[in-house]
Amino acid sequence: MSAAPYLASQTVSDTQIQDWIETFHRDGYIFLHNFLPPDWVAELKADLERVLRDLKPGAIAFRLFETSNANLRLFDMEPLATFAETLVSKDCHVIHNNSFATPPGSMGISRWHQDDPPHYLVTHGDPPTNVRLPVLLFTANFYLTDVTDPSHGPTEFVPGSHLFGAAPPTVLEGTKWADQVVPCLGPAGSAVIFNNQVWHRGTPNRSERTRCITQVSYGxxxxxxxxxPFMNYQMPEHVYADANPRLKRLLGFLPTGPYG
Ligand SMILES: O=C(O)CCC(=O)C(=O)O
Structure with missing residues (x-):
């Protein structure tokens, strides 16, 4: 792997991809510092701020890739695209691109949750240690502001909880999981890449500045x-007009197969 300071646009070894995949399967997430370079982060943040100006406070900005080339470029960016194709499937595609800001004093998404209800349930006894979940989809959240102090509202995880076969309580204080919580502290440009099954949350922003995130999910x-709005959504033509075959597939132009 190159010694370049930022991962974005680098080709990494198969061994590196496999290491990340092993960690992802073990912990339910990986956290990669210094993924995006500062100029890309600045562009993503400016694009988010431009869209948020026209929205209600606290609103989520949907589908920024339609108007933000910086978001669209994330879709087939190495080494994330190869990671997605190896972890999810060779013909995976991007299914979601939301962006949001957590202002000072805001609770953000601070209740513990999974992004999808449990994909299996452990009915009694301890969770199994001999299973691996098929990764139907995962999300990459990019910090667009430094999240280097707990007051900045880091994303938190309970490592391994994607295999618990249970939904989390919304609050972990006072439970047996409270001391297993791991915060993701890192500079702007860091990537939080996680299974939709892992127990996670964003902690409240107790700092003086807004925390910004853009996210991309591969399914x-x-x-x-x-x-x-899901139904009758039509992707604007300019998004895919000049796309190469890989980006076009990542945008959702998939071959026919089961169910269609
Ligand atoms: O704001 C955060 O760090 C957590 C975001 C979150 O829960 C999610 O993207 O599913």
Whole structure:
């Protein structure tokens, strides 16, 4: 792997991809510092701020890739695209691209949750240690502001909880999991890449500045786009007009197969 300071646009070894995949399967997430360079982060943040100016406070900005080339470029960016194709499937596609800001004093998404209800349930006894979840979809959240102090509102995880076969309580204080919580502290440009099954949350922003995130999710062919308002969504033509075959597939132009 190159010694370049930022991962974005680097080709990494198969061994590196496999290491990340092993960690992802073990912990339910990986956290990669210094993924995006500062100029890309600045462009993503400016694009988010431009869209948020026209929205209600606290609103989520949907589908920024339609108007933000900086978001669209994330879709087939190495080494994330190869990681997605190896982890999810060779014909995976991007199903979601939301962006949001957590202002000072805001609770953000601070209740513990999974992004999808449990994909299996452990009915009694301890969770199994001999299973691996098929990764139907995962999300990459990019910090667009430094999240280097707990007051900045880091994303937190309970490592391994994607295999618990249970939904989390919304609050972990006072539970047996409280001391297993791991915060993701890192500079702007860091990537939080996680299984939709892992227990996670964003902690409240107790700092003086707004925390910004843009997110991209990759799914199997069987997982449809989640582009609000979902029904009758039509991707603008300019998004894919000049796309190469890989980007076009990542945008959702998939071959026919089961279910369609
Ligand atoms: O704001 C955060 O760090 C957590 C975001 C979150 O829960 C999610 O992207 O599913």
């Amino acid at each position: 199997r062919r069987i997982i449809n786009h989640m582009y609000f």
